[in-house]
Amino acid sequence: EPEVTQTPSHQVTQMGQEVILRCVPISNHLYFYWYRQILGQKVEFLVSFYNNEISEKSEIFDDQFSVERPDGSNFTLKIRSTKLEDSAMYFCASRTYNEQFFGPGTRLTVL
Amino acid sequence: GEDVEQSLFLSVREGDSSVINCTYTDSSSTYLYWYKQEPGAGLQLLTYIFSNMDMKQDQRLTVLLNKKDKHLSLRIADTQTGDSAIYFCAESKDSNYQLIWGAGTKLIIKP
Numbered sequence: 001e002p003e004v005t006q007t008p009s010h011q012v013t014q015m016g017q018e019v020i021l022r023c024v025p026i027s028n029h030l031y032f033y034w035y036r037q038i039l040g041q042k043v044e045f046l047v048s049f050y051n052n053e054i055s056e057k058s059e060i061f062d063d064q065f066s067v068e069r070p071d072g073s074n075f076t077l078k079i080r081s082t083k084l085e086d087s088a089m090y091f092c093a094s095r096t097y098n099e100q101f102f103g104p105g106t107r108l109t110v111l
Numbered sequence: 112g113e114d115v116e117q118s119l120f121l122s123v124r125e126g127d128s129s130v131i132n133c134t135y136t137d138s139s140s141t142y143l144y145w146y147k148q149e150p151g152a153g154l155q156l157l158t159y160i161f162s163n164m165d166m167k168q169d170q171r172l173t174v175l176l177n178k179k180d181k182h183l184s185l186r187i188a189d190t191q192t193g194d195s196a197i198y199f200c201a202e203s204k205d206s207n208y209q210l211i212w213g214a215g216t217k218l219i220i221k222p
Binding site for chain 1: 141142144146152153154155156159161199201203207208209210211212213214215
């Protein structure tokens with residue numbers, strides 16, 4: 001069964017460093033999303049992407065964040081200069097019709 | 112703004128039915144979802160219901176929607192130890208299908 005994959009499963013970085021989180025969505029899906037879950041808090045929407053551009057973004061998704069679909073398979077989230085408060089589980093999702101399927105997440109720890 | 116609320120814990124005996132409840136505030140929600148998260152795993156789509164329906168059944172799962180009270184429930188019949196997980200309620204309301212999440216209900220199964 002097709003699934004969304006994410007790498008790495010765990011990323012540890014120093015404050016101020018850039019990180020890139022990678023996702024491979026399900027191959028025939030056209031809509032892609034990033035969400036995050038800070039420990040003990042609700043899952044929060046970050047950004048959605050369709051037709052090679054951002055379709056919507058939340059207040060969290062500021063200039064430090066960017067997304068890209070560099071080729072036909074990968075979908076990446078870049079955080080330019082990480083802060084302690086960026087520590088969270090980051091989930092990628094892809095959608096067909098009304099069903100969103102999620103990857104296993106990347107746990108980002110900023111020290 | 113939009114909000115989705117769930118109880119944090121539910122404890123049931125193995126073999127009994129579990130009923131996990133969720134309330135939401137946005138009456139323009141189009142789809143309402145239930146996701147399951149097992150320890151260390153991602154967010155697994157269990158089932159969803161369109162807002163013009165009041166019930167959906169899928170094997171051991173029954174979703175009930177009371178649109179007037181903005182109340183959604185997930186009933187799991189014959190609860191098994193493998194059902195131990197956190198269950199998230201989520202809503203989407205516009206063409207972008209971004210999800211707004213509850214905090215999750217941890218289902219604890221007693222032998």
